[in-house]
Every structure is written in C-alpha cells, then in structure tokens.
Amino acid sequence: MPELPEPPGDAPRVIDQGSIWILVASPSIWAAHFLISYWVAAVYCAKAPNAAPLMEPRWIAIGLGVFCCAVIAWLAWIAVKRYGGVFLIFEEITESSERGRDKFIGHVSLLLCVLSAVAIVFNIIPGLVLGEC
Amino acid sequence: MEHLFWVLLIGAAVIWCIVIGAAVYAQKASVPDREQQARHFIVWGGAVFPTVVVGALLVWGLVILKDITPNEGDRTIRVDGERWWWRVVYDTDDGPVPTANEIRIPLGETALFKLTADDVIHSFWVPSLGGKMDMIPGRETQLALTPQKLGNWGGLCAEYCGGAHALMRFDTVVMEPDEFDAWLAAQAQPATVDPEDEGYQVFTEEGCGSCHTIRGTDSIGPVGPDLTHFASRERLGAGIYKMTPDNVSDWITDLDNMKPDIDMPSYPHINGARLEALVSFLMSLE
Ligand SMILES: [Cu+2]
Numbered sequence: 220m221p222e223l224p225e226p227p228g229d230a231p232r233v234i235d236q237g238s239i240w241i242l243v244a245s246p247s248i249w250a251a252h253f254l255i256s257y258w259v260a261a262v263y264c265a266k267a268p269n270a271a272p273l274m275e276p277r278w279i280a281i282g283l284g285v286f287c288c289a290v291i292a293w294l295a296w297i298a299v300k301r302y303g304g305v306f307l308i309f310e311e312i313t314e315s316s317e318r319g320r321d322k323f324i325g326h327v328s329l330l331l332c333v334l335s336a337v338a339i340v341f342n343i344i345p346g347l348v349l350g351e352c
Numbered sequence: 353m354e355h356l357f358w359v360l361l362i363g364a365a366v367i368w369c370i371v372i373g374a375a376v377y378a379q380k381a382s383v384p385d386r387e388q389q390a391r392h393f394i395v396w397g398g399a400v401f402p403t404v405v406v407g408a409l410l411v412w413g414l415v416i417l418k419d420i421t422p423n424e425g426d427r428t429i430r431v432d433g434e435r436w437w438w439r440v441v442y443d444t445d446d447g448p449v450p451t452a453n454e455i456r457i458p459l460g461e462t463a464l465f466k467l468t469a470d471d472v473i474h475s476f477w478v479p480s481l482g483g484k485m486d487m488i489p490g491r492e493t494q495l496a497l498t499p500q501k502l503g504n505w506g507g508l509c510a511e512y513c514g515g516a517h518a519l520m521r522f523d524t525v526v527m528e529p530d531e532f533d534a535w536l537a538a539q540a541q542p543a544t545v546d547p548e549d550e551g552y553q554v555f556t557e558e559g560c561g562s563c564h565t566i567r568g569t570d571s572i573g574p575v576g577p578d579l580t581h582f583a584s585r586e587r588l589g590a591g592i593y594k595m596t597p598d599n600v601s602d603w604i605t606d607l608d609n610m611k612p613d614i615d616m617p618s619y620p621h622i623n624g625a626r627l628e629a630l631v632s633f634l635m636s637l638e
Contacts, residue, residue: 307391337403341410348414 241298241328245291249335252287256280256342277347284343291332291339298328305329356416363405370397425464425496429455433467433474433487433509436516436614437577437590442536449540450565452577454585455507456525458532462498475511478524484510499526504586515613521591535584542568543580543637551633554626558619566637576616582637601631 259279298304303318304325313319374397430448432439442449457463467476469487476495477484485495499505509520527535543566545552552569555561561571567580577590585595589611593599603610605627607618622630 307395309388309391337407341407344407344410345414348411349418 239324241294241302242324242331244294245328245332245335248287248290248294249338252283252339253342255283256346259283260346280343280346284339287339288336291336295329295332298325298332301325302328356412360409423464423494425462426458427461428464428466429457430466430468431455431476431487433469433476433513435471435514436509436520436611438520438522439470439577442539444536444540446540449536450567450578451539451581453590454523454525454587456527456532456535457497457499458529459499459502459526461529462496465495465497467493467495472513473511474509474513474520476507477510478505478507480505481524486511499524502526502528506591508591516611519590519592519611523586523591525586539581539584545569545633545637549629549633551629551631551636554622554630555633558622558630563616579634579637583635584638595635597631597635600634601627604630 263279302321302325304322304327306326306329308326428443430441430443432441438453438455440451440453440455442451465476465485467485467487468491469489471489473489474487475484476487478497481497481499482495485493487493503526505524505526507522507524509517513520545566545568547569555566556571561569561573563573563575564577564579565572565574567578571579583595587593588595588599589603592611593603599610604622605618605620607614607616
C-alpha cells in the first residue's frame with residue numbers, strides 16, 4: 220500500500236475519526252424538523268380549541284424553521300471552509316487523496332444542505348398559508 | 353381555480369418541449385468542449401428552476417385550497433355519516449332541524465358543511481359542486497359549497513365504509529332561496545299524525561319507532577333516519593330508489609334485495625292490509 224499524502228486541511232480524516240458526520244447531519248436535521256413539526260401540530264391541534272388563534276403555531280413554525288436553517292447554514296459553512304466543498308465541480312475528483320476525499324465530502328454535504336433547507340421551507344409553507352388544524 | 357388548470361397544462365407543455373428539445377439537441381450536436389456550460393445548465397435547469405416552480409405552485413395551490421375551505425358560510429348544515437346513510441341537521445335561529453339522506457341548499461349562498469362520522473370513515477362528495485371531504489369519527493371536518501346552478505346534483509360516499517358503501521348516496525337539491533326557506537320552514541314542523549291512524553299503529557306495533565323518529569309522535573328512536581318528512585324526499589334508502597309506494601313497500605318486506613346487510617331488519621311478515629296502511633302512512637309524511 221502506498222503511503223497516503225499529507226492532507227492539507229484540518230478536517231477530520233477517516234471514518235473512525237468521524238469525517239463523514241457532516242454528510243448525515245443536514246438530512247438528520249430535516250428529519251428531526253419533520254418529526255417535531257408533526258408533534259407540535261398534533262399536540263397543538265389536540266389541546267387548542269377549534270377557533271384558537273393561529274399566530275402561536277405560526278411563530279413556533281417559523282422559529283423552528285429559522286433555527287434549523289441556521290444550523291444547516293453553519294454546516295454548509297463548515298463544508299466550504301474545512302472541507303473545501305464547492306457547488307459545481309468542473310473537474311472530476313478522481314484523486315485518491317485526503318484532499319480529494321475532503322473536497323468530495325464537502326461537495327456532497329453542501330448539496331445535501333441545500334436540499335434539506337429547501338425541504339424544510341416546503342414543510343413550513345403549508346402551515347403558514349393555511350394555519351389551521 | 354380554472355386558471356390553475358390552464359397554467360399547469362401550458363406550463364407542462366412548455367417544459368416538456370424544452371426537455372425534449374434539449375434531448376434532441378444533445379443527440380445531434382457534438383459538444384465535447386461545452387461541459388462547463390452543460391453543468392451550469394443542469395444545476396439551473398435541473399435543480400433551481402424546478403424548485404422555484406414547484407414552490408410557487410405549492411403556494412398557489414395552498415392559497416386556492418384556503419379559498420375553497422372557508423370557515424364560515426351563510427348557513428351551517430351538519431352531516432353525520434352513518435353506515436350507510438346520512439344524518440342531516442340544519443342549524444337555524446330557532447334550533448336544529450333534523451332530516452336525512454337528502455340535502456337542499458339555496459342557490460348562490462355558501463353552505464358550510466360540518467362533517468362528522470358515527471362509526472367508520474366516510475367521505476362526503478358532491479362532484480358537481482366541489483371537492484370531497486373525509487368524515488372522521490371523533491373529529492369535525494368542514495367543507496363549504498356555493499352552488500351556481502339550480503338542479504339536483506348527486507352526492508355519494510367516497511370512502512369505502514363496508515358492505516352497502518356503493519348504495520350510500522344522497523341528492524343535493526339546489527333551490528331558489530325563497531323556495532328553500534319555505535322548504536326548511538316545513539321541515540322544521542313536526543309531522544301531523546293521528547295516533548289512531550292504522551298505519552301508524554302498525555309502525556308502533558312493529559317497533560319501527562325504537563329506531564326511527566317521527567317528530568310530534570311518541571316515536572323517538574335515534575338509530576335510523578328521521579322519518580318526520582320522509583315522503584318529501586326525492587329518493588328512498590339513502591338516495592337509491594324513487595320515492596314510490598311500491599318501493600317503500602319492498603323496502604319494508606324485501607330489504608335483503610333492496611339494500612342488503614344494513615342495520616334495519618326486513619319485515620317479510622307485514623303484508624296485506626297492514627302493509628298497505630303502513631306504506632300509505634309513510635307516504636303521507638310529507
Ligand atoms: Cu362509504
């Protein structure tokens with residue numbers, strides 16, 4: 220086995236050092252947001268009377284969404300800064316190096332961040348437009 | 353709402369042409385050194401553009417949904433889905449007016465239906481007047497309909513609810529507002545029944561009154577449809593048979609053929625003069 224070249228960044232390197240956590244992080248936030256939204260809505264609709272004001276769940280929904288998107292933005296920032304991820308890859312990453320791996324993970328994480336953020340926004344929209352149980 | 357259809361149709365046609373055009377172009381053109389552009393095209397055309405379009409359609413669709421599900425109407429009608437018929441109650445200033453298996457609404461006014469279910473999930477649907485809405489046990493759902501044309505529009509249960517599901521329909525009669533008011537006032541009245549009436553005697557002897565209510569008499573059974581103004585309905589048996597003496601007679605004696613496996617027993621032993629008296633009594637409940 221050839222010796223691997225020194226990695227350039229300070230990103231965690233191999234799987235057992237947790238280097239791929241960033242990949243699963245944003246979809247997990249999406250999943251958590253999805254679940255929590257359902258819980259909050261179900262509890263709210265069960266406890267609040269039919270004609271309850273619509274503002275409270277609205278603020279919860281917006282707050283939760285903004286918070287989740289903020290965390291995702293932070294993840295995206297890490298993906299760019301530490302992993303050197305970019306949106307568009309023009310040269311295929313074929314290099315079998317730590318640098319190449321990091322770039323690839325950064326790229327995929329970035330795309331997943333965008334996907335998750337869009338999904339969360341789509342999740343919130345119906346609540347804001349309809350606002351009833 | 354009609355706009356939505358055309359926008360979707362034309363939009364879909366345009367997008368289809370672009371996609372097919374791109375595919376044809378890709379087949380024909382030799383484009384080895386345009387990879388850079390191609391990637392931009394994929395990201396903008398394949399990800400950003402669809403996301404924006406779908407997002408916009410989502411908001412638009414939701415706004416329409418909000419419009420067609422208002423929370424108030426000019427009058428409230430409560431409909432309870434039962435296996436396999438409809439309990440209908442008009443809320444009026446003078447209290448509730450119960451009927452069954454037929455809905456009448458005035459032209460041009462928004463009727464707000466408050467829908468519940470007694471046993472299993474049913475679904476309330478008058479295709480000519482609007483969307484359908486599930487009726488869920490333990491919950492109240494709402495549907496607002498604003499009829500634009502006079503006429504009799506068929507309604508039905510749109511969620512499988514057991515054996516006689518396919519025979520669970522109702523008529524929705526759209527009337528001029530003043531005719532409707534007169535009709536509702538008549539429905540609010542109790543029936544005029546002579547307790548000595550021969551047919552009514554049969555009705556009580558056979559125990560029909562333990563399931564059916566005829567307001568203004570001792571029959572106050574809550575199980576089956578309210579029969580106070582039974583003969584004023586256009587149809588019998590949850591909108592499935594013409595309201596004729598023959599059909600009513602068959603309904604009583606040959607229910608297994610008319611509407612099998614429902615929660616009313618058949619009474620094949622009622623016959624002759626007793627049956628005639630019972631049927632003409634029922635047909636007098638206008
Ligand atoms: Cu049904």
